[in-house]
Amino acid sequence: MSELCYLTAAEMARLVRTRQISAVELLEAHLDRIEQVNPRVNAIVTLVAERALDAAKAADAREPEGALHGVPVAHKDLASxxxxxxxxxSPLYAANVPDKDDLIVERLRRAGAVTVGKTNTPEFGTGSHTVNEVFGATRNPYDLSRSAGGSSGGAAAALAAGMVPLADGSDMGGSLRNPASFCNVAGLRPTPGRVPAPSEIAAWYTLSVPGPMARTVEDLTLMLEAVAGFDPRSPYSITEGFRRDPEQGVAGLRVAWxxxxxxxxxxPETAAVTATAPGVFERLGARVEQVDLDLSDADDAFRVYRAWFYALSFGELDGLGPNTAWNVERGRHVTGADLARAERLRSGLYQRMAGFFDTYDVLIAPVSQVPPFPVEQPHVSEINGVRLPDYLSWMRSAYWISVLHAPAASVPAGFTPSGLPVGVQIVGRPFADATVLRVAHAFEQATRHGERRPPL
Structure with a gap:
């Protein structure tokens, strides 16, 4: 059963489609795995086993329709x-049961996926460490004393532990990429609008995006095909459908490191692991050049936009946790001049990076500035002797990229001497999601770090 749970989603879909296994058999294997390991990891916080069994039986009773027919999936507890x-x-919504699905959930269901439950997240996705007052902390499957990252930490841990082959995540400042890096799985922050996220209060907000998470880049691509596509309720929704890059490999590509x-x-341990990535690309035939970037304008822009969004979204709520309340309070002090400055900084950075991507096909860099830290630690306060001013600062390597309006993937890059996972970040020009996935797939196939399972 454990071996079945560690097949790729693509292989699971093929086996169900050709009737070599049933959707019920596949689901039961995953439910057994969840029962075995979830009490130690705390990744899936709401399990809907009976509902999932009904859906699996219905899948077996009809002809396969979508690309994910009968494949188990879990949804982040931010997705309705x-x-x-x-x-x-959030304790404020501990008993909340929505009456409709978010678009990404709806599209996965249409593709034939079977929902098994919800994955843990910090309150309103606030922070890159998954812990909240409702369910507690999610632990890293590779070392249960360590953080699984966040805010899609439950999704990443569930994937790594073999509880599901696919999970949706979301990413404002690294919330999809950081836990993928911490848990040795793959995640894609798509170009904003690639996976639409309709909103009734912040329809034009482009820093936060939903996206796919999986154990392999091929499965990321399969899932992205299922959830991407135009939706008129999102004003910046990309009109053309997502298409895979027909090219293979990275020979001849220009890679900035x-x-x-x-x-x-x-x-230092993170730096040592990620420093091996340029050599991999060189051996694959890419032209690699170390670059000296200045993305510092992204810091002010991100913080202003984020604070404004938090005040808009949660400013009317009482009883918020400290991290969410901290962001809301800063949002209440954002002025028109602040927003004008943030827009000017972001626009200038976008144009400079447009020129950068005229020279390079992709940028590679660390996903996170640290390896997984102790699960009891609220956040990282110091890196390599440098004191950090607040709980956000340790994720600048991820949230600076968010400001670029660019697709960015996290792919397993190796392990520290103590066995903690480290990911490499692959960033492409805006709208070049297919190129990012192509490069990520080539790196994954050359290194095979994602095949190392956690010692559960």
């Missing part, structure tokens, strides 16, 4: 799921 508890990681994104502090 009709008839399934959705808490957003930045070990610290322009002077950010990086833990």
């Amino acid at each position: 799921t009709a008839g399934i508890r959705t808490t957003y990681g 930045s070990p610290d994104l322009g002077g950010l502090p990086v833990d």
Whole structure:
């Protein structure tokens, strides 16, 4: 059963489609795995086993329709799921049961996926460490004393532990990429609008995007094909459908390598692992050049936009946790001049990076500046001797990229001497999601780090 749970989603879909296994058999294997390991990891916080069995039986009773027919999937507890508890990681919504699905959930269901439950997240996705007052902390399957990252930490841990082959995540400042890096799985922050996220209060907000998470890049691509596509409720929704890059490999591609994104502090163990990535690309035939970037304008822009969004989204709520309340309070002090400055900084950075991507096909860099830290630790306060001013600062390597409006993947890059996973970040020009996935797949196939399973 464990071996079945570690097949790729593509292989699971093929086996169900050709009737070599049933959707019920596949689901039961995963439910057994969840029962075995989830009490130690705390990744899936709402399990809907009976509902999932009904869906699997229905899948077996009809002809295969979508690309994910009969494949188990879990949804982040920020994504609304009709008839399934959705808490957003907040005690304020501990008993909340939505009456409709978010678009990404709806599209996965249409593709034939079977929902098994919801994955843990910090309150309203606030922070890159998955812990909340409703369900507690999610632990890293590779070392249960360590953080699984966040805010899609439950999704990443569930994938790594073999509880599901696919999971959706979301990413504002690294919330999809960081836990993928921490848990040795793959995740894609798509170009904003690739996977639409309709909103009734912040329809034009482009920093936060939903995206796919999986154990392999091929499965990321399969899932992206299922959830991408135009939706008129999102004003910046990309009109053309997603298409895979027909090219294979990276021979001849121009790869920019930045070990610290322009002077950010990086833990020595993380730096040592990510420093192996340029050599991999060179052996694959890419032209690699170390670059000296200046993305510092992204810091102010990100913080202003984020604070404004938090005040808009959660400013009317009482009883918020400290991290969410901290962001809301800063949002209440954002002025028109602040927003004008942020827009000017972001626009200038976008144009400079447009020129950068005229020279390079992709940028590679660390996903996170540190390896997984102790699960009891609220956040990282110091990196390589550099004190950090607040709980956000340790994720600048991820949230600076968010400001670029660019697709970015996290792919397993290796392990620290103590066996903690480290990911490499692959960033492409805006709208070049297919190129990013192509490069990520080539790196994954050359290194095979993602095949190392956690010692559960």
